[in-house]
Amino acid sequence: MSDRSRLQVDCPCCEAQLAIDRETGAVISHTAAEAPVAGGADFEDLLADLDRQKARAEQLFEQEKAAMADRDRVLDERFAEALRKAEEEPDDAPPPRPFDLD
Numbered sequence: 001m002s003d004r005s006r007l008q009v010d011c012p013c014c015e016a017q018l019a020i021d022r023e024t025g026a027v028i029s030h031t032a033a034e035a036p037v038a039g040g041a042d043f044e045d046l047l048a049d050l051d052r053q054k055a056r057a058e059q060l061f062e063q064e065k066a067a068m069a070d071r072d073r074v075l076d077e078r079f080a081e082a083l084r085k086a087e088e089e090p091d092d093a094p095p096p097r098p099f100d101l102d
Helices: 043-088
Strands: 005-011 017-021 027-031
Touching: none
Parallel strands: none
Antiparallel strands: 005 017, 017 027
């Protein structure tokens, strides 16, 4: 895969390196950033970070839910088109017999 077909992005949340396909937007690879050493954060910082992670997870869930709803619509349209074609061009030939396939 060429470098022109992918994007290199730094994640603003976890500072990981992401390689993203330009055409589909799918994540091709993920390189995690080094985890900082714990001990410098207090409870309030950890709680705020947990809230940010929860909000991010909810946002990702909503995006996937919208993508699935759109996927259902696209599949329904494809099925309707195939059904329309099948009705317009009926196949009058009988199906092949299993004995004829040998």
